[in-house]
Amino acid sequence: MPTVKQLLTACGLDTEHEQIKLVRHSDHDGRSIRQIVDDGVFDIYQAEQDQRREPFHKCDIIVSFIGISGNQAEFHGVYRVIGSREFQKQDFVGVPDFMLLAHQDNRPRIWYDLVELPEFSNLRGRLIVQWRSTRGWVQTKDLDVYELLPPGNVIPFPGYQDAVLTWDELKAVIANPRAHRDWKTALSASSGIYRIVDHDSGKIYIGSAYGSKNLWGRWSDYAKTGHGGNKLLKDLDPNQFQWSIIRTLSGSMSSKEVIHVERTEMRKHGSEAIGLNFAMNKSARGTG
Numbered sequence: 001m002p003t004v005k006q007l008l009t010a011c012g013l014d015t016e017h018e019q020i021k022l023v024r025h026s027d028h029d030g031r032s033i034r035q036i037v038d039d040g041v042f043d044i045y046q047a048e049q050d051q052r053r054e055p056f057h058k059c060d061i062i063v064s065f066i067g068i069s070g071n072q073a074e075f076h077g078v079y080r081v082i083g084s085r086e087f088q089k090q091d092f093v094g095v096p097d098f099m100l101l102a103h104q105d106n107r108p109r110i111w112y113d114l115v116e117l118p119e120f121s122n123l124r125g126r127l128i129v130q131w132r133s134t135r136g137w138v139q140t141k142d143l144d145v146y147e148l149l150p151p152g153n154v155i156p157f158p159g160y161q162d163a164v165l166t167w168d169e170l171k172a173v174i175a176n177p178r179a180h181r182d183w184k185t186a187l188s189a190s191s192g193i194y195r196i197v198d199h200d201s202g203k204i205y206i207g208s209a210y211g212s213k214n215l216w217g218r219w220s221d222y223a224k225t226g227h228g229g230n231k232l233l234k235d236l237d238p239n240q241f242q243w244s245i246i247r248t249l250s251g252s253m254s255s256k257e258v259i260h261v262e263r264t265e266m267r268k269h270g271s272e273a274i275g276l277n278f279a280m281n282k283s284a285r286g287t288g
Contacts, residue, residue: 001145004063004129011120013078019059024137025076026067031098033066034185037076038159043114044095046079048087051108055138056081062114065129068181072146075127078120082113125154125182149179157182160190160245167226167238174216174223187216191258192248193265194219196233198276200240205233205276206269208262210255219243232276 004022005015025033025046036045046064049055056062059081065073087109092100128147132139155173157163157180165173177184191210198204207230209218221228226238233241246265249258271277 001148003142003144004127005142007123007127007145007148008063008078008120011123013061013117013120018061020061020063020140021056021059022063022065022139022141022143023055024065024067024073024131026137032185032189034182034189037066038157038186039096040159041094041096041099042076043116044091045099047112047114048091048099049110049112051086051110054084054110056112056114057084059140065131067131068128068185071131071133073129073131074125074181075123075129077124078117079114080117082115084110084112087111122151123148125149125156126151147178154179155183157186160186160192160248163243163245165243167222167241167243170219170243171223174220184216187219188214189251190215190248191251191253193246193258193262195244195246195269196222196276197242197244198236198240199242200237203275204269204271205230206246206262206266206271208258210249210253210258214251215245215248 002010005013005020009015023046025036025042027033036042062079062081064076064079066076068074088111091111126149127145128149129143130146131143132141155165155169173180173183191208191214193206193208194215196205196207207218207228209215213220218228222238222241222243226241227233227236247261249261253261266272266275266277269275
């Protein structure tokens with residue numbers, strides 16, 4: 001396998017004359033870095049840094065990775081460092097509350113003007129490296145490519161609210177968790193309420209996933225059989241099904257609380273009255 005810089009050189013980056021730093025972003029103040037990406041605030045998160053450390057000074061390019069299992073990291077993008085300035089009040093626009101909490105320490109922040117180089121975006125989710133030390137999140141040393149997945153074999157994770165899968169797509173995601181690390185990480189970390197649409201009848205089924213299985217485990221059941229053990233779905237054609245996520249829920253919620261939310265969503269979607277939940281008895285409700 002080549003190194004990261006050798007791969008980027010082959011893709012057109014002038015690694016010989018550019019000052020390059022490799023960056024591994026990980027969880028932040030109890031918030032998953034994957035969730036930061038899914039919330040669409042990664043660029044803000046990356047641009048704002050501790051002024052005392054000045055991590056992106058003395059470089060032209062940063063190659064950003066997202067921390068995954070162990071000391072592995074998944075390529076996210078290549079960014080040119082245009083410049084830096086003092087963090088300003090207007091930079092708070094669009095910043096979620098958990099990021100604002102970081103400013104309660106009153107430490108000075110710096111804002112880096114970063115521009116992503118789109119010609120390398122096709123490596124996102126495909127290029128995996130082994131970080132030498134998870135304690136050092138910025139380094140100038142090159143890294144060996146641990147894995148490079150072929151293009152076209154990966155279904156990108158679009159975020160919880162935009163996730164929509166057919167049965168064939170669901171089977172492909174579950175069958176190849178290495179290639180779909182982002183799916184597995186996100187769905188394993190979240191309990192939630194999901195929806196199955198039967199395109200043949202137009203009816204919907206509302207289910208819940210929680211506990212040790214969470215969404216990844218529950219959807220794995222559907223990938224195996226199409227019906228996931230639900231009697232009301234067994235006589236239907238899973239090739240006509242479409243899976244999506246209605247809402248994610250806190251892992252601290254009890255099963256009783258999750259089921260209450262599930263019942264609320266059933267009423268909102270009418271799945272008990274005219275959908276595929278209509279025949280469920282009390283013993284079956286809340287089982288997902």
